[in-house]
Amino acid sequence: MQSSPSAGAAESNFLQLLDRAVGLHASGQIAQAIDIYRLVLAQEPAQPIALHFLGIGLHQQGDSNAGIAHIQQSCALQPDNPAWYNDLGNVLFSLGQFEQASQAYIDALQLNPHDSQIWNNLGAAQLQCHEQGAAITAFEQAVKLDPEFAPALIHLGNIYEAQGDKLTSAGYQCRAFVLPPLEGKSKEMLGISFYFLGRLQEAAAIYRLWMEEEPDNPIATHMYAACSQTEVPERASNSYIEHYFDRYAETFNATLNDNLGYRGPDLMREGLRAIATAARQYDILDLGCGTGLCAPKVADYARSLIGVDLSAKMLEQARVHGGYDQLVKQEICAYMTTKSAAFDIILAADTVIYFGDLRAVVVAASNALRPGGYLIFTIEAVESDTQAIAEGFHLHASGRYRHAKDYVASTLAQAGLVAVNIVDTVLREEIRRPVAGMLVTAQRPQ
Secondary structure, three states: OOOOHHHHHHHHHHHHHHHHHHHHHHOOOHHHHHHHHHHHHHHOOOOHHHHHHHHHHHHHOOOHHHHHHHHHHHHHHOOOOHHHHHHHHHHHHHOOOHHHHHHHHHHHHHHOOOOHHHHHHHHHHHHHOOOHHHHHHHHHHHHHHOOOOHHHHHHHHHHHHHOOOHHHHHHHHHHHHOOOOOOOOOHHHHHHHHHHOOOHHHHHHHHHHHHHHOOOOHHHHHHHHHHHOOOOOOEOOHHHHHHHHHHHOOOHHHHHHHHOOOOHHHHHHHHHHHHOOOOOOEEEEEEOOOOOOOHHHHHHHEEEEEEEEOOHHHHHHHHHHOOOOEEEEOOHHHHHHOOOOOEEEEEEOOOHHHEOOOHHHHHHHHHHEEEEEEEEEEEEEOOOHHHHOOOOEEEOOOOOEEEOHHHHHHHHHHOOOEEEEEEEEEEEEEOOEEEEEEEEEEEOOO
16 A cells, blocks of 8 residues: 555655755754654654654753663664664763663664664673773774774773773874874874884874974984984984983883883892802992992992982982982093992993993993993893894894894903803883893803
C-alpha cells in the first residue's frame, strides 16, 4: 500500500523543519530549535530525529531527566544508530552517571566497533568507575584504530604515570605532543619527543629550526649535530655543558636514580675497590662531579676529595649534599693541566661521554696523577663497529658520545697510561633499553 501524496508532502515538510531546527541548534539557538522539535512531535510523536535532538536540547537547558528519556526513546525507535548511543553516553557522563554511560558506549560499539572516539569515551567512563584495566584496553583500542588520536594517547600517558611507569607514560605523552600543529610548542621538547620515538630526521629538523631562531643556543646546535650527524664536534662545548646541566640541576638526582637506574657512582666504587689498598689514604679528584652523587660512595677511601664541574648550579647541589673538601667550577681539562702530580685517583662517572676525542682528557689526567695513580671512568660503548667510524667514537642522537674499546685503549697508551681493566657493563637504562658502556681503569706507571 503506497502512502498518499499528502503524507509524502508532510514528511518532506517535517524533514525541512528538522534541518532548520538542527541548524539552529548547532548555532546555539537551542530554545528556537526546541520549539521546532516540539512542533514536529506534535504532529508525529514517534519522529526519532526530533526526539533525539529535543532530548539533547532539554539536557543542555537543564532538564536532563526529560532529555535522557527522549534520547533513550529515539534509540529504541532507531536502534541501529551508534552515534545516538554515543550521545546518550555523553549526556550520562556529564551527569556523573558513569556506569550507565559505559553501557551506552558499549551499545554504540556493538554497532560500530571501529570508532576511536567512542572507544576513548568508554575508557574515560571506565576510569571514573575505577575499572583501570578495562579503561586501558579501551584507550589502546582507540589508538590502534587511530595511532594519532591524541585524547586516548594522553589518557594512557596519565594512567601509566600514575602507576609509576614513567617510560611507558613518556612514550604515549611524546606521541601526543608531536602531533600537529607544532606551532607554539617548545622546540626542545619536540626534539626530545621525536628522539624518544626514534624519529631522528624529524628531531633534526626541529633542532635546525631552533638554531635558526636562536643561532647562539648551544643546546640547539649540539643536538642538531647529534641528530643530523652534520658538523659533528669533537666534544660538547663548554657552553652546552653549562647551559644543559644548570637547567636540570634540581631534578638531576631523581631523574637518574629513580627513572634511569643510574649506576655511575656504584661503578666508581667498584673500580676503587679493585685497586685501593687502604681506607682514607688517597687524594681523589671527581671530574664532572655534578650534584655530588659519587661522594658518599667513595668518601671512605679519600684523604681528600675534590669535585670539579662546569655547572654552577650542579655544584650548588653538591655543596648542599656535602662530602667534598673542595668544589671547583672549571673545565676539567683546564683544571687538571694546572695540577701536576696532585692526585692518587681521578674518577669520572659519565663525564667523558661528553668528549668524542679523548686525547685531551687522558693527557690532562696523566699530568694530574701521581706516579702509580689511577684514572677510573665510565664511557658509553658504540653499538657496532660502523658507528665508531675511523675516529673511534660516534656522537649519538642522545647528545652523548660513544666509543670503541680499541680506541679507548690506544688513546690511554698514547697518553702514557696503562689500561689495567676495561670491563663491559651497563651504565643506565634509556627508553627501556640498557645503555651499554665500559668501566675503565688505567694507571700512570711508577
